[in-house]
Amino acid sequence: MRPAWHADPPVPPAAVGSGLVTAPKTSLVPPAEAVPPVRHPDAPAPGEPIGSHYDQCFGCGSGQPHGLQLAARAGDGVNVTAEFTVRPEHQGAPGLAHGGVLATALDDTLGSLNWLMHVISVTGRLETDFLRPVPVDTVLHLDAEVTAVHGRKIYCTATGRIGGPEGPVAVRADAVFIEVKIEHFVNNGRPEEIQAAMSDPDQVRRARAFEVNP
């Protein structure tokens, strides 16, 4: 008799991302031909809040009661700052923030760099260093910046400090974001949420949900 796994139908290929089929080996170090990032002329002014792109976003959405409720502000370059207060629902070990939650804080802060460049991009690779434990009630002071751009690849870095904006670094990350078209969301998101976001009567919110002209 054939083993049970033989009866299983083959897993269909992923809808997007040839990188998902053959694991990408792209380095987090930009290639020599990479260029410096350019701040878009219509980027939010330095200090201006960036606001959530989608109220259901676990990172920055106000409609997610257990989410991180991150509030990012534009910097004067291609950079942002944000704060995240660790709450009891974010625990991993007793009284300490879960590492995955901290990675989310870094990831979402990096995601808000889209608004500085007016580019739609998603995380391709995120490498995180956890340097210090982060207790519940701590305010994590985050900053993120784009360091280089090569084609659709956006190289960026983020740090999270505790004890104040100049305090010691507790977590840091290097990442490559990949520029995508709006179809990335429309074709891959669950239809219920896509429909709801598309039929939102609030035009600005509708546009932001898909990061259209961010």
Ligand SMILES: CCCCCCCC(=O)SCCNC(=O)CCNC(=O)[C@H](O)C(C)(C)COP(=O)(O)OP(=O)(O)OC[C@H]1O[C@@H](n2cnc3c(N)ncnc32)[C@H](O)[C@@H]1OP(=O)(O)O
């Ligand atoms: C909208 C803002 C929301 C902000 C929220 C915070 C950010 C997030 O959490 S986003 C959610 C998490 N991320 C995702 O879901 C992405 C899932 N992955 C994908 O959809 C695809 O793999 C995607 C779009 C990244 C790349 O697929 P695809 O468009 O086919 O790219 P592909 O043509 O293979 O590669 C383009 C380039 O990117 C590079 N690349 C692709 N994937 C990766 C990767 N994972 N790591 C590094 N580089 C990569 C390729 O090497 C290639 O480089 P080059 O041009 O030099 O050859």
